[in-house]
Amino acid sequence: MKETLRLHPPIPLLLHEAAADSVVSGYSIPRDSRVMINVYAIGRDGSVWSEPDAFKPGRFMESEAPDFRGSDFEFLPFGSGRRSCPGMQLGLYAMELAVAKMLHCFDWELLEGVGSGELDMTDMFGLTAPRATRLIAVPSYRLKCPMVI
């Protein structure tokens, strides 16, 4: 889930306003400026992520792996600071539950003739960033007991 949030943050651009005059990396930002934080680009920045475009969930098993709660600025799927996401925990539970149920209850196949390496993982940019090309996957129910959904 963390690696998916890094590569495909649901909200790719954060819109903020500077509350005070400030200087960031030598650039002066006057008070009341509108500031856009490109979470998508930050998550794929080759100067902080090795193989930034590769899907490697194991990178988050490292002891130095960044946290997603907003204190590590290279990974900001829920934003940071006073306006960060108040629904973070609920969002994480919902994602975990949905993925766990889908994996536990179904076997999944791609359409005939489509290989997993051929999936188009391009994002579509707007207020949120859904897939540009819909994923078509075919579930088959695999549990014997109907009570276990």
Ligand code: HEM
């Ligand atoms: C995986 C799921 C979610 C992700 C990735 C996500 C991400 C974000 C991000 C990036 C922001 C903007 C933070 C910023 O500008 O610094 C935000 C704001 C917000 N989110 Fe979420 N969110 C998720 C789920 C939820 C849920 C489940 C709720 C409510 C039930 C929620 C409610 C809000 C609200 C109210 C704000 C605006 C906070 C403010 O402006 O002070 N989010 N979220």
